[in-house]
Amino acid sequence: MDTAKDTSARRPVKLLIVDDSNIVRRRIERSQQFDDLEVVGTAANGIEALELARKTDPDLVTMDLTMPQMDGIECITQLVKLKPEVRILVISALSDKATAVEAMERGANGFLDKPFTDRQLNEAIAELMY
Amino acid sequence: MLLSGVDRNRRLLTAAAGFLLAAVMGLVLIIGFRLATQIRGNVGTLQRASELETYPSVVSQQLTALRERLDTLEYTGHVHAELAASVHGFDRDFAALEREHDLDPSAMHAATALWHSYTPVLTPVLAYHGEPYSDTATNSSLSRSGRVFYAHVRRAELFAQANAAALHRQLAAVSASLQARTAAAASRLRWLLSGGVLAVLLLGLAAAYLQLARARGERAAREAQEQTRDILATVREGFFLLDADYRIGAVWSKALTHMFGRENFAGLSFEELLRDRVSPETLATATKFIKLLWGERAHENLMKSINPLGQLEVSMDNGRGGKETRYLQFDFHRVTGPKGVKHVLCAVGDITSSVLLSRELHEAQENAHSQLDMMVSMLHSDPLQIGTFLDSAAAGLKHINAILKEPARSHGEFSKKLAGLARELHAMKGEASALNLMSIAQRVHHLEDMVAELKGRSELTGNDFLPIVLKLDELLAHLRGVREMTLRLTALRDNSPSPEATLSTPALRIGSSGPEELAATLQSLARKLAQDHGKDFSLTVNGLADCPRSYLPTVKDCLIQMLRNSAVHGIEPDEVRRAGAKSAGGQVRVDFRRAGSGYELLFEDDGAGLSPETLKEAAVRKNIITAEQAAQLDNRAALALIFKPGFSTRAEVSMDAGRGTGMDVVAKAVYGLGGKIGVSTNPGRFTRFKIALPAASESAVA
Amino acid sequence: MLREEELKTFVDGTTRYFEVAAQQPATIGSPYLLEGEPAMHDYTGMINITGKREGVVYFTAPRAMLTVLLMKMQESDFSHESMRDLVGEVANTISGNARRDFGHDFVISVPSVFAGEKPQISQPAGARAFVIPIHWRSHSAKLVVSLT
Numbered sequence: 001m002d003t004a005k006d007t008s009a010r011r012p013v014k015l016l017i018v019d020d021s022n023i024v025r026r027r028i029e030r031s032q033q034f035d036d037l038e039v040v041g042t043a044a045n046g047i048e049a050l051e052l053a054r055k056t057d058p059d060l061v062t063m064d065l066t067m068p069q070m071d072g073i074e075c076i077t078q079l080v081k082l083k084p085e086v087r088i089l090v091i092s093a094l095s096d097k098a099t100a101v102e103a104m105e106r107g108a109n110g111f112l113d114k115p116f117t118d119r120q121l122n123e124a125i126a127e128l129m130y
Numbered sequence: 131m132l133l134s135g136v137d138r139n140r141r142l143l144t145a146a147a148g149f150l151l152a153a154v155m156g157l158v159l160i161i162g163f164r165l166a167t168q169i170r171g172n173v174g175t176l177q178r179a180s181e182l183e184t185y186p187s188v189v190s191q192q193l194t195a196l197r198e199r200l201d202t203l204e205y206t207g208h209v210h211a212e213l214a215a216s217v218h219g220f221d222r223d224f225a226a227l228e229r230e231h232d233l234d235p236s237a238m239h240a241a242t243a244l245w246h247s248y249t250p251v252l253t254p255v256l257a258y259h260g261e262p263y264s265d266t267a268t269n270s271s272l273s274r275s276g277r278v279f280y281a282h283v284r285r286a287e288l289f290a291q292a293n294a295a296a297l298h299r300q301l302a303a304v305s306a307s308l309q310a311r312t313a314a315a316a317s318r319l320r321w322l323l324s325g326g327v328l329a330v331l332l333l334g335l336a337a338a339y340l341q342l343a344r345a346r347g348e349r350a351a352r353e354a355q356e357q358t359r360d361i362l363a364t365v366r367e368g369f370f371l372l373d374a375d376y377r378i379g380a381v382w383s384k385a386l387t388h389m390f391g392r393e394n395f396a397g398l399s400f401e402e403l404l405r406d407r408v409s410p411e412t413l414a415t416a417t418k419f420i421k422l423l424w425g426e427r428a429h430e431n432l433m434k435s436i437n438p439l440g441q442l443e444v445s446m447d448n449g450r451g452g453k454e455t456r457y458l459q460f461d462f463h464r465v466t467g468p469k470g471v472k473h474v475l476c477a478v479g480d481i482t483s484s485v486l487l488s489r490e491l492h493e494a495q496e497n498a499h500s501q502l503d504m505m506v507s508m509l510h511s512d513p514l515q516i517g518t519f520l521d522s523a524a525a526g527l528k529h530i531n532a533i534l535k536e537p538a539r540s541h542g543e544f545s546k547k548l549a550g551l552a553r554e555l556h557a558m559k560g561e562a563s564a565l566n567l568m569s570i571a572q573r574v575h576h577l578e579d580m581v582a583e584l585k586g587r588s589e590l591t592g593n594d595f596l597p598i599v600l601k602l603d604e605l606l607a608h609l610r611g612v613r614e615m616t617l618r619l620t621a622l623r624d625n626s627p628s629p630e631a632t633l634s635t636p637a638l639r640i641g642s643s644g645p646e647e648l649a650a651t652l653q654s655l656a657r658k659l660a661q662d663h664g665k666d667f668s669l670t671v672n673g674l675a676d677c678p679r680s681y682l683p684t685v686k687d688c689l690i691q692m693l694r695n696s697a698v699h700g701i702e703p704d705e706v707r708r709a710g711a712k713s714a715g716g717q718v719r720v721d722f723r724r725a726g727s728g729y730e731l732l733f734e735d736d737g738a739g740l741s742p743e744t745l746k747e748a749a750v751r752k753n754i755i756t757a758e759q760a761a762q763l764d765n766r767a768a769l770a771l772i773f774k775p776g777f778s779t780r781a782e783v784s785m786d787a788g789r790g791t792g793m794d795v796v797a798k799a800v801y802g803l804g805g806k807i808g809v810s811t812n813p814g815r816f817t818r819f820k821i822a823l824p825a826a827s828e829s830a831v832a
Numbered sequence: 833m834l835r836e837e838e839l840k841t842f843v844d845g846t847t848r849y850f851e852v853a854a855q856q857p858a859t860i861g862s863p864y865l866l867e868g869e870p871a872m873h874d875y876t877g878m879i880n881i882t883g884k885r886e887g888v889v890y891f892t893a894p895r896a897m898l899t900v901l902l903m904k905m906q907e908s909d910f911s912h913e914s915m916r917d918l919v920g921e922v923a924n925t926i927s928g929n930a931r932r933d934f935g936h937d938f939v940i941s942v943p944s945v946f947a948g949e950k951p952q953i954s955q956p957a958g959a960r961a962f963v964i965p966i967h968w969r970s971h972s973a974k975l976v977v978s979l980t
Contacts, residue, residue, distance in 0.1 A: 124432055
């Protein structure tokens with residue numbers, strides 16, 4: 001995979017995965033192919049995500065939109081306030097473009113459609129982080 | 131067009147070359163003028179200097195002449211005056227020479243010193259006044275003063291003779307130096323002129339080159355402009371730039387004209403461009419989407435999938451005077467300059483063929499899936515049952531076509547067809563889902579939806595029936611496919627090495643089936659319904675073996691509809707049953723028996739029963755009867771409402787019930803055989819249908 | 833398989849002919865699928881379609897309808913030839929509409945006209961024929977479309 005560039009000299013990228021589905025969380029964890037990417041936490045809803053973000057100071061967050069308790073849109077809004085420099089990749093199966101666009105308006109950096117291939121995920125991460 | 135940096139640089143260079151040319155020419159002029167002035171001055175001086183050179187020998191000669199005159203006692207006056215003039219001239223010219231700058235100072239110094247050394251000897255000579263001779267009558271001789279004068283002259287003559295050469299040499303040296311300097315100045319002037327000419331030549335060349343390059347650049351720019359224009363006129367995509375106010379720039383590709391049916395786009399706002407083609411919501415989302423590109427956070431490559439204009443359906447001229455549906459794809463790209471995003475480039479492509487292709491692919495996939503599903507359910511069903519179903523479906527479709535074929539010109543005539551169509555379709559759907567033939571059931575369901583939709587219209591024409599007849603055709607084709615598959619499957623089974631399999635099949639009469647199959651079908655349907663609706667009930671079937679073969683299809687239709695009604699409306703969910711102190715699992719019983727000369731079919735469930743009030747309310751809501759009529763109805767008449775066409779107590783429509791067709795199919799089928807149908811109920815305890823059928827005729831039995 | 837917009841194009845072509853020629857649009861009756869032999873009226877105008885799609889479209893009308901139509905068109909010649917010309921014209925209009933809407937997918941033949949004699953109809957295998965009754969004033973004609 002050519003997206004996994006030589007980044008050995010750099011500080012590892014800290015990734016926080018936010019999705020209410022176990023399967024998707026594991027899928028993202030398993031699929032990423034970067035040597036210097038470290039999964040610092042996984043959250044099942046927005047509240048957990050914000051807590052973990054405070055604790056782990058991630059560089060990159062993959063974010064689902066439809067989640068219980070606190071949804072992705074709200075979580076993005078607060079996350080950007082909390083850590084303006086964090087990169088947010090929305091990973092969602094939302095067919096409603098208006099909500100997707102809103103997520104970007106609130107500060108997400110990119111959008112990846114579910115279902116996604118390993119290649120798409122890695123390319124998206126590479127685009128955002130390297 | 132772009133005024134390129136190269137072009138601007140060239141202009142600057144040309145201007146610089148012109149300025150330099152003027153400066154060089156000015157400089158050459160100034161320096162040259164000074165040099166020429168200097169040379170002219172030097173030439174005068176040189177003349178004076180070379181004149182001076184003659185003075186020493188002139189003075190020396192004049193002194194000699196003076197002395198010789200004194201020797202011969204000749205008149206000296208004019209020679210003395212000439213000498214004075216020479217000395218005076220020498221003095222004057224020398225002084226003038228001393229004022230000159232461009233003289234070799236050492237030579238000049240020596241000459242000055244030497245000349246000044248003349249002064250003491252010359253002064254007494256020049257200062258002499260009087261008569262040098264004393265004349266007698268016979269003899270003349272030097273006078274006393276004459277003798278002194280003679281001595282002075284003689285001394286001066288000797289001094290001059292001794293120094294003339296030296297002074298001449300010194301003056302020659304001054305002249306030579308002056309000459310050298312003049313030559314140097316002349317040479318400088320020559321160089322200056324040559325250099326100036328060369329510089330002018332070079333600068334002229336440079337200017338000419340730059341001018342040429344500029345002309346070439348302009349031509350290239352013009353050509354580039356022309357090419358850009360050609361590209362924009364030819365490219366099949368629509369291209370334009372949007373500024374921060376969502377307005378289209380001054381340049382766009384010609385393809386837009388065809389796509390949007392207008393010629394001029396300059397300054398047009400994005401909203402005006404799309405207003406008539408997309409919903410306001412989509413337009414708002416699209417505007418926000420584009421705004422994201424002006425910001426810094428969003429990554430262009432990671433927002434393609436949320437582009438709300440990724441696939442826009444539009445109606446366009448097809449170039450032959452008609453309209454056609456096309457699909458456009460809008461792509462947005464940032465155009466960045468040194469100060470961030472300058473424009474958003476919008477590329478509009480016609481993706482109709484790829485959309486249609488992917489749709490076909492999708493349909494083909496769907497088809498393959500449904501064929502597979504069909505195959506699986508067919509493997510689980512008895513081919514004979516399917517054969518029976520296909521026969522009755524074919525008959526049903528034939529009937530539907532016959533209904534359609536009835537001439538109709540008015541709304542009423544068209545409207546009348548709908549009830550019949552709905553009945554046939556509903557029955558067909560029931561059978562298909564009983565056999566788990568979901569691909570058929572779904573198609574019929576879809577047709578039913580279309581018919582139901584037409585029912586609500588206030589004005590019906592033949593046009594409204596076009597989609598239905600097309601869908602009917604599709605369904606027929608599908609059924610044909612299913613029949614072919616069944617035949618192949620049957621062939622496969624018949625070729626199987628197990629002889630028991632063939633023997634165990636009780637009746638090999640293609641196209642029809644016996645009471646055993648009907649019982650099995652009902653059981654299978656009951657299980658499926660229980661599962662689909664989350665109900666728990668068991669079905670008991672008795673006496674169907676007595677049913678004459680000619681009644682079987684009708685009996686089957688009736689039982690399927692009643693069983694569905696029980697599963698959907700009758701049998702309560704577990705919680706409700708428990709609350710009502712009923713047995714956990716519901717019971718549905720079917721009894722078929724001879725009664726008198728004919729037959730009797732009993733169908734009973736121990737479900738919620740029918741409430742006359744609920745039935746009346748539903749009938750009023752459905753406009754089957756008015757509220758006044760409802761108030762007049764007794765319980766018995768209220769129960770009979772369920773046999774009315776269009777009656778349903780279920781709010782939403784599912785695959786199994788609630789379409790307002792069901793019991794009217796049953797009633798109609800029973801009346802069709804010359805039978806009667808009745809219903810009795812005990813709310814909360816049971817619902818019972820009693821169907822009386824006359825004796826079957828001989829021909830029907832066969 | 834025939835698509836709805838294709839069927840609509842053929843139907844519109846037919847009804848529009850009446851509207852343009854006689855200032856009175858035709859209405860369409862209840863469409864159905866053809867079973868068995870096609871029922872023909874006195875005059876029939878037919879086009880064959882080849883190319884990516886194959887099929888046949890024909891308009892068949894009784895003499896009485898055509899006579900009234902000719903009258904409405906201010907014609908005074910009600911000869912056999914006029915009738916033939918008329919159904920040929922209807923078929924032509926249908927073909928023009930189809931060409932306009934579907935262009936290159938369809939290669940459409942020059943209309944052929946039948947009167948009285950049983951026409952040679954080469955219905956494509958595997959395609960059913962749709963019958964769309966065309967009502968105009970008190971008369972009825974039929975448009976038959978069969979297309980793979």
